[in-house]
Amino acid sequence: MKLSIPEEEIIGLGNFGCQGCGAVLAMRYALKALGRNTIITLPACCWSVIDGPFPHSLVNVSLFHTAFETAAPAASGIRAGLEVKGKKANVVAWAGDGATYDIGFGAISGVAERNEDIIYVCYDNEAYMNTGNQRSSATPFKAVTTTTPINSPKENHKKDIVSIMADHQIPYLATASIAYPEDLIEKFKKAKDIKGMRFMLIFCPCPTGWKYSPSLTIKLARLAVQTRIFPLLEVEFGKKWALTKDILRPKPVEEYLKLQGRFKHLKEEDIKEIQHLVDENWERLLEKIKR
Amino acid sequence: MRKVLMGNHALSYGVKLSRAEVIAAYPITPQTEVVELLSEMCASGELKAKFIKVESEHSAMAALIGASFTGARTFTATSSQGLALMHEMLHWAAGARTPIVMGNINRAFGPPWSIWTDQNDSLSQRDTGWMQVYAQNNQEVLDSVIQAYKVAETVELPAMIVLAAFVLSHTSEPVEIPDQEKVDEFLPPYKRKYKIDPEEPHAFGGLTTPDNYFEFRYKIQKAMEKALNEWEKVGEEFGEIFGRRYGLVETYKAEDAKNLIVSSGTIASTARRAVDILREKGEKVGLIRVRVFRPFPGEKISEILSSANKAVVIDRNISFGASGIFYQEIKAAIYNKIKKPKIFGVITGLGGRDVTSKDIVEIYKEVMKMEEPSSEIIWQGVNL
Ligand SMILES: Cc1ncc(C[n+]2csc(CCOP(=O)(O)OP(=O)(O)O)c2C)c(N)n1
Numbered sequence: 308m309k310l311s312i313p314e315e316e317i318i319g320l321g322n323f324g325c326q327g328c329g330a331v332l333a334m335r336y337a338l339k340a341l342g343r344n345t346i347i348t349l350p351a352c353c354w355s356v357i358d359g360p361f362p363h364s365l366v367n368v369s370l371f372h373t374a375f376e377t378a379a380p381a382a383s384g385i386r387a388g389l390e391v392k393g394k395k396a397n398v399v400a401w402a403g404d405g406a407t408y409d410i411g412f413g414a415i416s417g418v419a420e421r422n423e424d425i426i427y428v429c430y431d432n433e434a435y436m437n438t439g440n441q442r443s444s445a446t447p448f449k450a451v452t453t454t455t456p457i458n459s460p461k462e463n464h465k466k467d468i469v470s471i472m473a474d475h476q477i478p479y480l481a482t483a484s485i486a487y488p489e490d491l492i493e494k495f496k497k498a499k500d501i502k503g504m505r506f507m508l509i510f511c512p513c514p515t516g517w518k519y520s521p522s523l524t525i526k527l528a529r530l531a532v533q534t535r536i537f538p539l540l541e542v543e544f545g546k547k548w549a550l551t552k553d554i555l556r557p558k559p560v561e562e563y564l565k566l567q568g569r570f571k572h573l574k575e576e577d578i579k580e581i582q583h584l585v586d587e588n589w590e591r592l593l594e595k596i597k598r
Numbered sequence: 599m600r601k602v603l604m605g606n607h608a609l610s611y612g613v614k615l616s617r618a619e620v621i622a623a624y625p626i627t628p629q630t631e632v633v634e635l636l637s638e639m640c641a642s643g644e645l646k647a648k649f650i651k652v653e654s655e656h657s658a659m660a661a662l663i664g665a666s667f668t669g670a671r672t673f674t675a676t677s678s679q680g681l682a683l684m685h686e687m688l689h690w691a692a693g694a695r696t697p698i699v700m701g702n703i704n705r706a707f708g709p710p711w712s713i714w715t716d717q718n719d720s721l722s723q724r725d726t727g728w729m730q731v732y733a734q735n736n737q738e739v740l741d742s743v744i745q746a747y748k749v750a751e752t753v754e755l756p757a758m759i760v761l762a763a764f765v766l767s768h769t770s771e772p773v774e775i776p777d778q779e780k781v782d783e784f785l786p787p788y789k790r791k792y793k794i795d796p797e798e799p800h801a802f803g804g805l806t807t808p809d810n811y812f813e814f815r816y817k818i819q820k821a822m823e824k825a826l827n828e829w830e831k832v833g834e835e836f837g838e839i840f841g842r843r844y845g846l847v848e849t850y851k852a853e854d855a856k857n858l859i860v861s862s863g864t865i866a867s868t869a870r871r872a873v874d875i876l877r878e879k880g881e882k883v884g885l886i887r888v889r890v891f892r893p894f895p896g897e898k899i900s901e902i903l904s905s906a907n908k909a910v911v912i913d914r915n916i917s918f919g920a921s922g923i924f925y926q927e928i929k930a931a932i933y934n935k936i937k938k939p940k941i942f943g944v945i946t947g948l949g950g951r952d953v954t955s956k957d958i959v960e961i962y963k964e965v966m967k968m969e970e971p972s973s974e975i976i977w978q979g980v981n982l
Pocket residue numbers: 351352353354375376402403404405406407432434435436437438443
């Protein structure tokens with residue numbers, strides 16, 4: 308049988324993630340595209356557990372654990388070190404949404420502004436999962452987390468990290484989803500050959516935090532795209548915006564929301580409001596693509 | 599070659615001579631000149647190093663830890679709030695066993711804002727696993743950078759060269775700049791044992807259970823203990839090649855002294871003058887300058903103090919709710935010794951308040967009037 312993605316498995320078997328963890332698949336696919344000549348910096352996040360305790364490591368490439376807000380600068384230091392030592396490798400910062408949207412944001416912005424030659428990957432599970440599912444600025448509107456409990460769900464919108472990073476005018480930025488591995492791998496392959504700062508955002512459902520059956524991970528990741536909640540796109544130099552998967556007949560957001568415990572409390576008008584938001588965001592996106 | 603250099607530039611020259619390969623830094627007064635000169639050196643090609651112009655001190659240290667892990671020799675410099683912002687990464691650097699060398703220009707913390715000197719910034723990093731050297735003049739600043747790389751790379755721990763804001767950082771003095779060839783001979787290129795290398799993948803720093811973590815910490819302590827010897831050895835070796843010897847502590851007229859003044863940094867060099875004045879008046883007094891504060895040369899200090907009646911420790915720092923930090927450390931070091939002096943802890947010069955040799959003479963005289971310390975802190979020069 309001919310596979311539509313590279314056959315070689317770089318990450319090992321067995322890991323410390325929860326059953327049905329989307330973040331594990333994200334790394335598996337990304338490494339298929341990047342290959343073994345890769346060095347990863349990893350801040351505090353679920354992945355620092357998934358990789359396994361000392362002296363084990365799941366990834367079979369060099370991996371450097373660093374402090375929560377430092378994946379990007381640590382990667383840029385490794386890049387500088389490799390340069391003076393005359394070595395070549397893909398240098399990848401691999402971080403969760405909390406590290407990216409919140410605490411590490413200033414440092415990522417710095418690395419992007421300097422256009423350092425690294426690939427920054429945010430695997431977005433929309434909350435601080437390692438510490439037990441607290442809200443982050445990637446948590447969607449109205450979602451329940453342990454710090455936005457049922458009687459007071461999140462009041463703020465998800466931070467638009469894509470636009471913010473695009474405005475840094477970095478050479479390449481893409482979003483990807485574990486439900487579309489060919490698209491994801493294609494984008495990583497493309498990113499690999501570009502010099503300078505590349506930013507990749509991967510949508511990674513989390514059964515534990517989002518409260519759904521582990522068997523639904525791929526389905527939810529796909530529904531997020533099909534409902535236009537998580538558009539698959541690319542941006543070059545902050546100017547050239549393009550959808551890599553157009554969604555002509557979007558599914559209603561309700562289909563996506565109703566499968567998850569974190570949205571169980573939503574009333575009809577909440578769902579309407581979310582639908583309205585998603586429609587608005589899509590319009591804004593189309594405007595950027597037209598420009 | 600002799601050159602008139604401010605302390606900050608003495609640091610830069612030390613770094614250049616040590617052939618640092620990756621530098622990352624963020625500006626803060628009074629440190630800025632250090633990295634300004636280094637960035638000029640990098641831009642002109644005089645120094646073949648990558649200079650990462652980061653957006654914060656926290657990122658500077660994170661970047662250097664990454665760079666050091668590839669086997670590159672690394673440097674940064676900072677002061678005060680910048681050092682405090684780095685605090686998390688200072689622990690990380692020591693835990694990761696990266697021999698980063700950093701210049702810290704001792705500057706007081708805010709609020710209220712102050713750009714002048716005291717030691718609270720570096721001393722609040724006491725327990726991070728960084729080695730700390732307190733320099734007394736610009737020559738020592740330059741020389742210590744070169745020695746620091748040698749010790750740091752041998753014991754695999756980071757090192758901080760500490761100098762007083764303005765008193766050294768912006769004061770120009772003639773400094774002997776050693777020949778590059780001689781420095782190259784003294785300080786060979788850095789070879790990291792366990793490194794990030796795409797050809798040989800390893801994971802570094804992963805979660806450790808209580809079954810392993812303890813041993814990692816034990817090894818840091820053992821490295822610190824080894825470093826005590828290394829600083830002496832390297833200081834001697836440096837002396838043989840460059841004619842300037844250095845040790846963990848330095849003494850002045852201590853051999854026959856009945857009472858000893860103990861201090862660090864530039865206050866210690868002022869105290870030398872005070873010793874001369876007091877000696878002229880017939881006082882049998884000497885001086886101990888603590889040069890290396892981490893690892894702490896407690897044994898060495900106790901030994902010198904063993905024949906003294908009284909020791910006056912002058913601290914330009916305070917651990918609020920306790921007392922001066924050098925005072926605490928020295929008191930702890932001599933506690934179990936049979937022969938030990940009465941020890942008096944003086945705090946002075948916070949926030950850059952001038953401390954003259956006359957002040958030190960006064961302090962000494964006052965202490966000599968006391969049987970016992972009147973309290974854990976003897977304040978000098980507070981005007982309320
Ligand atoms: C300075 C600091 N603050 C807080 C923490 C605690 N902490 C560790 S992981 C984490 C959450 C990580 O969330 P995210 O980046 O979204 O990754 P995820 O766990 O969801 O994979 C937090 C808050 C820390 N390690 N360091």
